[in-house]
Amino acid sequence: MIAPDAKPRLPRGVRLTHNAAHGWVLLAPERLFKADAIAVEILKRCTGELTFAAIVDDLAKTFTAPHECISADAANLLNGLVEKKLLEL
Amino acid sequence: MAATQAIPVPIGLLAELTHRCPLGCPYCSNPLALERREEELDAATWERVFKEAAQLGVMQVHLSGGEPGARRDLVEIAASARVAGLYTNLITSGVGITTRTMRDLWEAGLDHVQVSIQDSDAVSSDHIAGYRGAFQRKHALASEAVRLGLALTINAVVHRANITRIGEMVELAITLKAKRIEIAHVQYYGWALKNRAALMPTREQVDDAIAHLESLQRLHRGRIVIDVVLPDYYARFPKPCVGGWGRRSLNVTPSGRVLPCHAAESIPGLEFWNVRNHSVGEIWLSSPAFNAFRGTAFLREPCASCERREIDFGGCRCQAFALTGDARATDPVCHLSPRHGVITELVAVLEDKPYSYRRMRPTPISIDVVTREKERSHDDETDCDSTFPDCD
Numbered sequence: 266m267i268a269p270d271a272k273p274r275l276p277r278g279v280r281l282t283h284n285a286a287h288g289w290v291l292l293a294p295e296r297l298f299k300a301d302a303i304a305v306e307i308l309k310r311c312t313g314e315l316t317f318a319a320i321v322d323d324l325a326k327t328f329t330a331p332h333e334c335i336s337a338d339a340a341n342l343l344n345g346l347v348e349k350k351l352l353e354l
Numbered sequence: 355m356a357a358t359q360a361i362p363v364p365i366g367l368l369a370e371l372t373h374r375c376p377l378g379c380p381y382c383s384n385p386l387a388l389e390r391r392e393e394e395l396d397a398a399t400w401e402r403v404f405k406e407a408a409q410l411g412v413m414q415v416h417l418s419g420g421e422p423g424a425r426r427d428l429v430e431i432a433a434s435a436r437v438a439g440l441y442t443n444l445i446t447s448g449v450g451i452t453t454r455t456m457r458d459l460w461e462a463g464l465d466h467v468q469v470s471i472q473d474s475d476a477v478s479s480d481h482i483a484g485y486r487g488a489f490q491r492k493h494a495l496a497s498e499a500v501r502l503g504l505a506l507t508i509n510a511v512v513h514r515a516n517i518t519r520i521g522e523m524v525e526l527a528i529t530l531k532a533k534r535i536e537i538a539h540v541q542y543y544g545w546a547l548k549n550r551a552a553l554m555p556t557r558e559q560v561d562d563a564i565a566h567l568e569s570l571q572r573l574h575r576g577r578i579v580i581d582v583v584l585p586d587y588y589a590r591f592p593k594p595c596v597g598g599w600g601r602r603s604l605n606v607t608p609s610g611r612v613l614p615c616h617a618a619e620s621i622p623g624l625e626f627w628n629v630r631n632h633s634v635g636e637i638w639l640s641s642p643a644f645n646a647f648r649g650t651a652f653l654r655e656p657c658a659s660c661e662r663r664e665i666d667f668g669g670c671r672c673q674a675f676a677l678t679g680d681a682r683a684t685d686p687v688c689h690l691s692p693r694h695g696v697i698t699e700l701v702a703v704l705e706d707k708p709y710s711y712r713r714m715r716p717t718p719i720s721i722d723v724v725t726r727e728k729e730r731s732h733d734d735e736t737d738c739d740s741t742f743p744d745c746d
Contacts, residue, residue, distance in 0.1 A: 277465070277505055278465050278466045278504065278505025278533075279505070280441060280465070282439075284411060284413055285411065286363035286410075287363065287411060290413060292413060292414060292441040294443065294465075294466040294468070294505050294507050294533070294534055295414070295416070295443060295466070295536075297365065297413060297414065297441075347576065348575060348576050350533040350534065350578070350579050
Protein backbone atom coordinates (compact mmCIF):
# COMPACT_ATOMS: atom_id res chain seq x y z
CA MET A 266 0.00 0.00 0.00
CA ILE A 267 1.01 3.62 -0.44
CA ALA A 268 -0.09 6.39 1.91
CA PRO A 269 -2.70 8.61 0.23
CA ASP A 270 -0.74 11.74 1.13
CA ALA A 271 2.61 10.42 -0.15
CA LYS A 272 4.00 12.43 -3.05
CA PRO A 273 5.82 10.06 -5.37
CA ARG A 274 8.63 11.50 -7.44
CA LEU A 275 11.41 10.25 -9.67
CA PRO A 276 14.74 11.06 -8.02
CA ARG A 277 17.67 12.59 -9.86
CA GLY A 278 19.17 9.84 -11.96
CA VAL A 279 15.79 8.49 -13.07
CA ARG A 280 14.03 9.98 -16.08
CA LEU A 281 10.95 9.09 -18.05
CA THR A 282 11.57 9.77 -21.68
CA HIS A 283 10.26 9.01 -25.15
CA ASN A 284 12.44 7.88 -28.00
CA ALA A 285 11.32 7.25 -31.57
CA ALA A 286 13.09 3.88 -31.75
CA HIS A 287 12.46 2.54 -28.25
CA GLY A 288 9.18 4.18 -27.23
CA TRP A 289 8.58 5.24 -23.62
CA VAL A 290 11.45 4.34 -21.37
CA LEU A 291 12.36 4.89 -17.75
CA LEU A 292 16.05 5.69 -17.78
CA ALA A 293 17.88 4.67 -14.64
CA PRO A 294 21.47 4.16 -13.50
CA GLU A 295 22.99 1.86 -16.11
CA ARG A 296 19.62 0.30 -16.81
CA LEU A 297 16.44 1.16 -18.57
CA PHE A 298 12.91 -0.09 -18.32
CA LYS A 299 10.38 -0.06 -21.11
CA ALA A 300 7.21 1.53 -19.83
CA ASP A 301 3.82 0.38 -21.13
CA ALA A 302 1.00 2.85 -21.75
CA ILE A 303 -0.47 2.51 -18.26
CA ALA A 304 2.89 2.83 -16.51
CA VAL A 305 3.59 5.96 -18.55
CA GLU A 306 0.34 7.58 -17.41
CA ILE A 307 1.16 6.81 -13.78
CA LEU A 308 4.80 7.89 -13.98
CA LYS A 309 4.00 11.15 -15.78
CA ARG A 310 2.10 12.16 -12.67
CA CYS A 311 4.92 11.31 -10.24
CA THR A 312 6.26 14.85 -10.15
CA GLY A 313 6.55 15.19 -6.39
CA GLU A 314 3.69 17.67 -6.43
CA LEU A 315 0.66 15.39 -6.58
CA THR A 316 -0.29 13.10 -3.70
CA PHE A 317 -0.87 9.44 -4.41
CA ALA A 318 -4.59 10.00 -3.75
CA ALA A 319 -4.68 12.84 -6.29
CA ILE A 320 -2.85 10.73 -8.86
CA VAL A 321 -5.36 7.90 -8.46
CA ASP A 322 -8.29 10.34 -8.67
CA ASP A 323 -6.93 11.87 -11.82
CA LEU A 324 -6.29 8.51 -13.47
CA ALA A 325 -9.75 7.22 -12.49
CA LYS A 326 -11.32 10.31 -14.04
CA THR A 327 -9.18 10.34 -17.19
CA PHE A 328 -9.70 6.68 -17.96
CA THR A 329 -13.14 6.24 -16.38
CA ALA A 330 -11.90 3.22 -14.48
CA PRO A 331 -12.76 1.99 -10.98
CA HIS A 332 -10.82 3.73 -8.23
CA GLU A 333 -9.82 0.55 -6.35
CA CYS A 334 -8.52 -1.04 -9.48
CA ILE A 335 -6.31 1.93 -10.37
CA SER A 336 -5.15 2.37 -6.81
CA ALA A 337 -4.02 -1.25 -6.59
CA ASP A 338 -2.29 -1.19 -9.99
CA ALA A 339 -0.53 2.08 -9.31
CA ALA A 340 0.59 1.02 -5.83
CA ASN A 341 1.93 -2.20 -7.26
CA LEU A 342 3.97 -0.41 -9.91
CA LEU A 343 5.24 2.31 -7.58
CA ASN A 344 6.17 -0.05 -4.75
CA GLY A 345 8.20 -2.12 -7.19
CA LEU A 346 10.05 1.02 -8.27
CA VAL A 347 10.66 2.12 -4.66
CA GLU A 348 12.27 -1.24 -3.98
CA LYS A 349 14.53 -0.74 -6.99
CA LYS A 350 15.39 2.76 -5.69
CA LEU A 351 13.84 4.34 -8.80
CA LEU A 352 11.09 6.23 -7.01
CA GLU A 353 10.84 8.20 -3.79
CA LEU A 354 7.73 8.67 -1.68
CA MET B 355 26.48 -10.22 -42.69
CA ALA B 356 23.29 -9.27 -41.02
CA ALA B 357 21.36 -11.50 -43.41
CA THR B 358 17.81 -10.39 -43.89
CA GLN B 359 17.09 -9.53 -40.26
CA ALA B 360 16.44 -5.89 -39.48
CA ILE B 361 19.37 -4.28 -37.70
CA PRO B 362 18.37 -3.47 -34.12
CA VAL B 363 18.63 0.03 -32.70
CA PRO B 364 21.28 0.42 -29.98
CA ILE B 365 20.53 1.60 -26.46
CA GLY B 366 23.89 2.51 -24.96
CA LEU B 367 27.19 4.01 -25.99
CA LEU B 368 30.36 3.54 -23.98
CA ALA B 369 32.56 6.57 -24.56
CA GLU B 370 36.14 5.79 -23.63
CA LEU B 371 37.30 9.38 -23.39
CA THR B 372 40.89 8.44 -22.63
CA HIS B 373 42.98 5.44 -21.78
CA ARG B 374 45.02 7.47 -19.31
CA CYS B 375 44.41 6.44 -15.72
CA PRO B 376 46.36 6.88 -12.50
CA LEU B 377 45.35 3.40 -11.33
CA GLY B 378 46.82 0.17 -12.58
CA CYS B 379 44.10 -2.40 -11.83
CA PRO B 380 45.32 -5.77 -13.12
CA TYR B 381 41.87 -6.61 -14.55
CA CYS B 382 41.34 -3.37 -16.47
CA SER B 383 38.94 -3.79 -19.39
CA ASN B 384 41.01 -1.54 -21.63
CA PRO B 385 43.02 -3.26 -24.35
CA LEU B 386 46.64 -4.22 -23.75
CA ALA B 387 47.61 -1.69 -26.41
CA LEU B 388 46.50 1.55 -24.81
CA GLU B 389 45.81 4.59 -26.95
CA ARG B 390 47.81 7.70 -26.23
CA ARG B 391 46.76 11.20 -25.36
CA GLU B 392 47.76 12.66 -28.73
CA GLU B 393 45.37 10.25 -30.47
CA GLU B 394 42.32 11.27 -28.39
CA LEU B 395 39.22 12.80 -29.98
CA ASP B 396 38.59 16.43 -29.10
CA ALA B 397 35.47 17.67 -27.31
CA ALA B 398 33.88 18.94 -30.53
CA THR B 399 34.10 15.49 -32.09
CA TRP B 400 32.58 13.89 -29.00
CA GLU B 401 29.75 16.42 -29.22
CA ARG B 402 29.07 15.28 -32.80
CA VAL B 403 29.32 11.62 -31.78
CA PHE B 404 26.71 12.13 -29.05
CA LYS B 405 24.32 13.92 -31.45
CA GLU B 406 24.67 11.20 -34.05
CA ALA B 407 24.24 8.49 -31.43
CA ALA B 408 21.06 10.14 -30.13
CA GLN B 409 19.73 10.37 -33.70
CA LEU B 410 20.39 6.68 -34.13
CA GLY B 411 18.31 5.93 -31.03
CA VAL B 412 20.95 5.61 -28.30
CA MET B 413 19.55 6.69 -24.94
CA GLN B 414 22.37 6.28 -22.46
CA VAL B 415 26.00 7.29 -22.65
CA HIS B 416 28.63 6.04 -20.26
CA LEU B 417 31.59 8.39 -19.97
CA SER B 418 34.44 6.12 -19.16
CA GLY B 419 38.11 5.55 -19.76
CA GLY B 420 40.78 5.00 -18.47
CA GLU B 421 39.91 7.66 -15.99
CA PRO B 422 37.64 10.24 -17.65
CA GLY B 423 38.81 12.77 -15.07
CA ALA B 424 42.17 12.76 -16.86
CA ARG B 425 40.50 14.92 -19.52
CA ARG B 426 40.51 18.62 -18.74
CA ASP B 427 37.47 19.10 -20.96
CA LEU B 428 35.40 16.43 -19.17
CA VAL B 429 32.72 18.90 -18.06
CA GLU B 430 32.33 20.25 -21.59
CA ILE B 431 32.06 16.71 -22.95
CA ALA B 432 29.51 15.67 -20.33
CA ALA B 433 27.45 18.80 -20.98
CA SER B 434 27.34 18.03 -24.70
CA ALA B 435 26.07 14.51 -24.02
CA ARG B 436 23.30 15.93 -21.87
CA VAL B 437 22.43 18.55 -24.51
CA ALA B 438 22.17 15.75 -27.07
CA GLY B 439 19.42 14.33 -24.85
CA LEU B 440 21.39 11.35 -23.56
CA TYR B 441 21.19 9.94 -20.06
CA THR B 442 24.71 10.71 -18.95
CA ASN B 443 26.60 8.38 -16.68
CA LEU B 444 30.13 8.96 -15.41
CA ILE B 445 32.24 5.90 -14.71
CA THR B 446 35.18 6.96 -12.59
CA SER B 447 37.89 5.58 -10.35
CA GLY B 448 37.30 8.60 -8.14
CA VAL B 449 40.94 9.58 -8.55
CA GLY B 450 41.59 12.59 -10.73
CA ILE B 451 38.22 14.33 -10.34
CA THR B 452 38.17 17.22 -7.92
CA THR B 453 35.12 18.19 -5.87
CA ARG B 454 34.97 21.34 -7.99
CA THR B 455 34.79 19.29 -11.20
CA MET B 456 32.12 17.11 -9.64
CA ARG B 457 30.05 20.18 -8.89
CA ASP B 458 30.50 21.44 -12.44
CA LEU B 459 29.40 18.03 -13.74
CA TRP B 460 26.35 18.18 -11.55
CA GLU B 461 25.54 21.61 -12.95
CA ALA B 462 26.08 20.30 -16.48
CA GLY B 463 23.25 17.85 -15.83
CA LEU B 464 25.09 14.62 -15.14
CA ASP B 465 22.53 11.93 -14.31
CA HIS B 466 24.55 9.33 -12.47
CA VAL B 467 28.01 8.50 -11.16
CA GLN B 468 29.60 5.12 -10.83
CA VAL B 469 32.65 5.02 -8.56
CA SER B 470 34.80 1.91 -8.50
CA ILE B 471 36.26 0.47 -5.33
CA GLN B 472 38.88 -2.24 -5.35
CA ASP B 473 38.14 -3.58 -1.86
CA SER B 474 36.54 -2.60 1.45
CA ASP B 475 39.96 -2.66 3.08
CA ALA B 476 42.05 0.45 2.33
CA VAL B 477 45.43 -1.25 2.19
CA SER B 478 44.22 -4.08 -0.02
CA SER B 479 42.26 -1.65 -2.18
CA ASP B 480 45.33 0.51 -2.82
CA HIS B 481 47.44 -2.56 -3.49
CA ILE B 482 45.00 -3.86 -6.12
CA ALA B 483 44.75 -0.42 -7.73
CA GLY B 484 48.52 -0.03 -7.64
CA TYR B 485 48.06 3.50 -6.25
CA ARG B 486 48.60 4.58 -2.67
CA GLY B 487 45.84 6.78 -1.26
CA ALA B 488 43.30 5.87 -3.93
CA PHE B 489 40.84 4.38 -1.44
CA GLN B 490 40.54 7.58 0.54
CA ARG B 491 40.08 9.70 -2.57
CA LYS B 492 37.34 7.42 -3.86
CA HIS B 493 35.57 7.71 -0.54
CA ALA B 494 35.76 11.52 -0.66
CA LEU B 495 34.50 11.76 -4.24
CA ALA B 496 31.63 9.35 -3.69
CA SER B 497 30.55 11.36 -0.63
CA GLU B 498 30.69 14.58 -2.61
CA ALA B 499 28.56 13.10 -5.39
CA VAL B 500 25.90 12.08 -2.87
CA ARG B 501 26.08 15.46 -1.13
CA LEU B 502 25.31 17.10 -4.46
CA GLY B 503 22.29 14.86 -4.89
CA LEU B 504 23.69 12.68 -7.65
CA ALA B 505 22.65 9.05 -7.89
CA LEU B 506 25.64 6.90 -6.95
CA THR B 507 26.54 3.35 -7.86
CA ILE B 508 29.54 1.64 -6.33
CA ASN B 509 31.25 -0.80 -8.64
CA ALA B 510 33.28 -3.52 -6.96
CA VAL B 511 35.21 -5.94 -9.12
CA VAL B 512 35.56 -9.26 -7.36
CA HIS B 513 38.46 -11.72 -7.55
CA ARG B 514 40.50 -13.96 -5.29
CA ALA B 515 42.02 -11.16 -3.19
CA ASN B 516 38.70 -9.63 -2.11
CA ILE B 517 36.00 -12.25 -2.70
CA THR B 518 35.73 -12.99 1.03
CA ARG B 519 34.86 -9.33 1.76
CA ILE B 520 31.76 -8.93 -0.41
CA GLY B 521 29.61 -8.28 2.68
CA GLU B 522 31.97 -5.51 3.81
CA MET B 523 31.95 -3.96 0.35
CA VAL B 524 28.16 -3.85 0.39
CA GLU B 525 28.30 -2.26 3.88
CA LEU B 526 30.73 0.33 2.57
CA ALA B 527 28.40 1.18 -0.31
CA ILE B 528 25.53 1.61 2.15
CA THR B 529 27.70 3.87 4.32
CA LEU B 530 28.50 5.94 1.26
CA LYS B 531 24.74 6.21 0.59
CA ALA B 532 24.95 4.54 -2.79
CA LYS B 533 21.62 3.45 -4.19
CA ARG B 534 23.19 0.59 -5.99
CA ILE B 535 26.24 -1.64 -5.90
CA GLU B 536 27.47 -3.68 -8.78
CA ILE B 537 29.39 -6.76 -7.70
CA ALA B 538 31.17 -7.74 -10.87
CA HIS B 539 33.31 -10.82 -11.01
CA VAL B 540 36.37 -10.29 -13.17
CA GLN B 541 35.84 -11.18 -16.81
CA TYR B 542 38.99 -12.56 -18.31
CA TYR B 543 40.05 -10.46 -21.29
CA GLY B 544 43.14 -8.40 -21.98
CA TRP B 545 44.79 -7.41 -18.71
CA ALA B 546 42.63 -9.76 -16.69
CA LEU B 547 43.47 -12.73 -18.89
CA LYS B 548 47.12 -11.86 -18.47
CA ASN B 549 46.63 -11.89 -14.69
CA ARG B 550 44.09 -14.70 -14.63
CA ALA B 551 46.00 -17.18 -12.50
CA ALA B 552 46.52 -14.54 -9.81
CA LEU B 553 42.95 -13.24 -9.93
CA MET B 554 40.61 -16.16 -10.42
CA PRO B 555 38.85 -17.44 -7.31
CA THR B 556 38.24 -21.13 -6.73
CA ARG B 557 34.94 -22.67 -7.68
CA GLU B 558 34.12 -23.07 -3.99
CA GLN B 559 34.77 -19.36 -3.35
CA VAL B 560 32.52 -18.42 -6.26
CA ASP B 561 29.72 -20.68 -5.05
CA ASP B 562 29.99 -19.24 -1.53
CA ALA B 563 30.00 -15.69 -2.92
CA ILE B 564 26.88 -16.32 -5.00
CA ALA B 565 25.00 -17.75 -2.00
CA HIS B 566 26.21 -14.90 0.20
CA LEU B 567 25.07 -12.32 -2.34
CA GLU B 568 21.63 -13.84 -2.52
CA SER B 569 21.27 -13.50 1.25
CA LEU B 570 22.62 -9.93 1.12
CA GLN B 571 20.07 -9.06 -1.57
CA ARG B 572 17.28 -10.31 0.70
CA LEU B 573 18.74 -8.57 3.76
CA HIS B 574 19.14 -5.16 2.09
CA ARG B 575 16.03 -5.20 -0.06
CA GLY B 576 14.73 -1.65 -0.46
CA ARG B 577 17.94 -0.25 1.06
CA ILE B 578 20.41 -0.78 -1.72
CA VAL B 579 20.13 -2.56 -5.04
CA ILE B 580 22.77 -5.27 -5.40
CA ASP B 581 23.44 -6.21 -9.02
CA VAL B 582 25.72 -9.13 -9.71
CA VAL B 583 27.79 -9.90 -12.77
CA LEU B 584 28.55 -13.60 -12.56
CA PRO B 585 31.85 -15.15 -13.53
CA ASP B 586 31.44 -17.28 -16.60
CA TYR B 587 34.34 -19.72 -16.34
CA TYR B 588 32.33 -21.76 -13.84
CA ALA B 589 29.01 -21.45 -15.70
CA ARG B 590 27.32 -24.10 -17.80
CA PHE B 591 26.23 -21.69 -20.52
CA PRO B 592 28.03 -18.64 -21.89
CA LYS B 593 26.89 -15.05 -21.46
CA PRO B 594 25.32 -13.15 -24.33
CA CYS B 595 28.22 -10.77 -24.46
CA VAL B 596 27.13 -7.12 -24.55
CA GLY B 597 23.61 -8.44 -25.12
CA GLY B 598 24.62 -9.75 -28.54
CA TRP B 599 27.15 -8.41 -31.04
CA GLY B 600 25.95 -5.17 -32.63
CA ARG B 601 22.55 -5.45 -31.01
CA ARG B 602 22.37 -3.09 -28.05
CA SER B 603 25.53 -1.13 -27.56
CA LEU B 604 28.62 0.35 -29.08
CA ASN B 605 31.94 1.43 -27.76
CA VAL B 606 33.97 4.39 -29.01
CA THR B 607 37.68 4.29 -28.17
CA PRO B 608 39.67 7.41 -27.23
CA SER B 609 40.87 7.77 -30.83
CA GLY B 610 37.39 7.29 -32.30
CA ARG B 611 37.38 3.66 -33.39
CA VAL B 612 33.92 2.20 -32.95
CA LEU B 613 33.77 -1.31 -31.51
CA PRO B 614 30.91 -3.70 -30.80
CA CYS B 615 32.48 -4.33 -27.36
CA HIS B 616 35.53 -3.12 -25.50
CA ALA B 617 37.59 -6.23 -26.28
CA ALA B 618 36.67 -6.49 -29.97
CA GLU B 619 40.05 -5.25 -31.17
CA SER B 620 41.55 -8.46 -29.80
CA ILE B 621 39.96 -10.32 -32.73
CA PRO B 622 42.26 -10.07 -35.73
CA GLY B 623 40.94 -9.28 -39.20
CA LEU B 624 37.99 -7.12 -38.16
CA GLU B 625 37.68 -3.77 -39.90
CA PHE B 626 36.68 -1.04 -37.48
CA TRP B 627 35.53 2.32 -38.71
CA ASN B 628 36.37 5.60 -37.05
CA VAL B 629 34.04 8.46 -36.14
CA ARG B 630 36.55 10.81 -37.75
CA ASN B 631 35.56 9.36 -41.15
CA HIS B 632 32.01 8.08 -40.72
CA SER B 633 28.88 8.99 -38.79
CA VAL B 634 27.87 6.81 -35.85
CA GLY B 635 24.78 5.71 -37.77
CA GLU B 636 26.81 4.61 -40.82
CA ILE B 637 29.19 2.70 -38.62
CA TRP B 638 26.41 0.93 -36.71
CA LEU B 639 24.66 -0.14 -39.90
CA SER B 640 27.48 -0.76 -42.33
CA SER B 641 30.88 -1.17 -40.73
CA PRO B 642 32.32 -4.63 -41.40
CA ALA B 643 33.17 -5.20 -37.73
CA PHE B 644 29.57 -4.68 -36.61
CA ASN B 645 28.20 -6.96 -39.28
CA ALA B 646 30.80 -9.68 -38.73
CA PHE B 647 28.93 -11.50 -35.96
CA ARG B 648 25.52 -9.89 -35.97
CA GLY B 649 22.55 -12.19 -35.46
CA THR B 650 23.03 -15.94 -35.56
CA ALA B 651 23.83 -16.67 -39.22
CA PHE B 652 27.57 -16.95 -38.53
CA LEU B 653 27.09 -19.70 -35.95
CA ARG B 654 28.10 -23.28 -36.58
CA GLU B 655 27.30 -26.42 -34.64
CA PRO B 656 26.67 -27.03 -31.82
CA CYS B 657 25.29 -23.47 -31.72
CA ALA B 658 23.51 -23.37 -35.09
CA SER B 659 20.79 -25.79 -34.00
CA CYS B 660 20.89 -24.93 -30.28
CA GLU B 661 17.65 -23.74 -28.73
CA ARG B 662 19.62 -21.09 -26.80
CA ARG B 663 21.10 -19.48 -29.92
CA GLU B 664 18.82 -16.43 -29.69
CA ILE B 665 19.54 -16.15 -25.95
CA ASP B 666 23.33 -16.17 -25.86
CA PHE B 667 24.31 -15.98 -29.57
CA GLY B 668 26.95 -18.64 -29.00
CA GLY B 669 28.51 -16.58 -26.21
CA CYS B 670 31.34 -14.13 -26.41
CA ARG B 671 33.27 -13.77 -29.68
CA CYS B 672 36.35 -12.32 -27.99
CA GLN B 673 36.48 -15.18 -25.51
CA ALA B 674 35.97 -17.73 -28.28
CA PHE B 675 38.92 -16.24 -30.12
CA ALA B 676 41.14 -15.77 -27.06
CA LEU B 677 40.73 -19.37 -25.92
CA THR B 678 40.21 -21.35 -29.14
CA GLY B 679 41.82 -19.13 -31.78
CA ASP B 680 38.55 -19.06 -33.74
CA ALA B 681 36.20 -16.11 -33.27
CA ARG B 682 33.28 -18.03 -34.84
CA ALA B 683 33.58 -20.97 -32.50
CA THR B 684 31.22 -21.70 -29.64
CA ASP B 685 32.36 -19.80 -26.55
CA PRO B 686 34.32 -22.55 -24.75
CA VAL B 687 32.63 -21.60 -21.48
CA CYS B 688 29.60 -23.51 -22.79
CA HIS B 689 29.60 -27.09 -21.57
CA LEU B 690 28.42 -28.11 -25.06
CA SER B 691 31.51 -26.65 -26.72
CA PRO B 692 33.88 -29.27 -28.11
CA ARG B 693 36.67 -27.04 -26.74
CA HIS B 694 35.27 -26.79 -23.21
CA GLY B 695 38.37 -28.63 -21.97
CA VAL B 696 40.32 -25.38 -22.42
CA ILE B 697 38.36 -23.86 -19.56
CA THR B 698 38.79 -26.91 -17.36
CA GLU B 699 42.54 -26.74 -17.91
CA LEU B 700 42.71 -23.03 -17.21
CA VAL B 701 40.75 -23.04 -13.96
CA ALA B 702 43.03 -25.79 -12.64
CA VAL B 703 45.89 -23.29 -12.61
CA LEU B 704 45.64 -20.70 -9.85
CA GLU B 705 48.85 -19.07 -8.70
CA ASP B 706 49.52 -16.38 -6.13
CA LYS B 707 51.95 -14.33 -8.15
CA PRO B 708 52.43 -10.55 -8.34
CA TYR B 709 49.96 -8.68 -10.52
CA SER B 710 51.01 -7.38 -13.86
CA TYR B 711 49.58 -3.89 -13.43
CA ARG B 712 47.91 -2.12 -16.31
CA ARG B 713 50.30 0.61 -17.34
CA MET B 714 50.92 2.72 -20.35
CA ARG B 715 54.48 2.56 -21.44
CA PRO B 716 56.36 5.85 -21.31
CA THR B 717 55.80 7.87 -24.45
CA PRO B 718 58.79 7.61 -26.75
CA ILE B 719 60.24 10.90 -27.90
CA SER B 720 59.14 10.28 -31.45
CA ILE B 721 57.03 7.54 -32.88
CA ASP B 722 55.91 6.71 -36.34
CA VAL B 723 52.81 4.81 -37.30
CA VAL B 724 54.66 1.76 -38.54
CA THR B 725 56.42 1.33 -35.22
CA ARG B 726 53.23 1.83 -33.30
CA GLU B 727 51.32 -0.82 -35.24
CA LYS B 728 54.19 -3.17 -34.72
CA GLU B 729 54.15 -2.49 -30.99
CA ARG B 730 50.49 -3.22 -30.77
CA SER B 731 50.91 -6.78 -31.86
CA HIS B 732 53.65 -7.39 -29.32
CA ASP B 733 52.10 -5.52 -26.49
CA ASP B 734 50.77 -8.51 -24.66
CA GLU B 735 54.30 -9.70 -24.12
CA THR B 736 55.43 -6.44 -22.60
CA ASP B 737 55.29 -5.56 -18.95
CA CYS B 738 55.23 -1.88 -18.36
CA ASP B 739 55.39 -0.88 -14.77
CA SER B 740 57.90 1.91 -14.97
CA THR B 741 55.76 5.05 -14.86
CA PHE B 742 52.31 6.28 -14.07
CA PRO B 743 50.64 7.88 -17.05
CA ASP B 744 50.19 11.59 -16.70
CA CYS B 745 46.77 12.51 -15.49
CA ASP B 746 46.78 16.25 -15.21
